[in-house]
Amino acid sequence: MEETIKTFTVWLAIGTEAAAALIIGFATLEATVFALLLFLPASLRRSDDDGPQAAKEQVRLRLGRWLAVALEFELGADILRTAVAPTWSEIGQLAAIAAIRTLLNYFLQQEIDKAEERSH
Numbered sequence: 443m444e445e446t447i448k449t450f451t452v453w454l455a456i457g458t459e460a461a462a463a464l465i466i467g468f469a470t471l472e473a474t475v476f477a478l479l480l481f482l483p484a485s486l487r488r489s490d491d492d493g494p495q496a497a498k499e500q501v502r503l504r505l506g507r508w509l510a511v512a513l514e515f516e517l518g519a520d521i522l523r524t525a526v527a528p529t530w531s532e533i534g535q536l537a538a539i540a541a542i543r544t545l546l547n548y549f550l551q552q553e554i555d556k557a558e559e560r561s562h
Contacts (some may be wrong), residue, residue, distance in 0.1 A: 448526045455522035462515035471506030476501045499557055505556045513547040 444524040446459045480497055 451522050451526045455519040458519040460514040465512040473501050473505040503557050510550050513543050517543050
């Protein structure tokens with residue numbers, strides 16, 4: 443029974459990491475498309491923004507928000523892996539990875555908040 447739970451937890455962590463990878467992939471694709479659209483002449487683009495700088499900032503903000511979501515998924519996968527880590531060494535490695543991801547998410551959120559303040 444215990445082995446079944448461990449196996450299920452590992453697969454759940456893999457699925458969570460796969461979800462994060464999909465989010466990052468789609469977010470990157472979306473950001474790339476919107477960034478490429480900025481190269482179109484202004485007459486062909488929607489003119490509901492305050493110019494190309496504001497449009498670039500919006501691309502960055504959207505990508506940043508999606509990356510923050512993906513980081514949350516990655517942290518969830520780390521927590522799942524910690525639950526089944528058999529050695530203190532593996533727990534330490536997972537803790538270091540989780541700490542780095544938490545810091546990345548914190549600073550990314552700070553950057554998003556500052557950018558949103560500038561756009562208002």
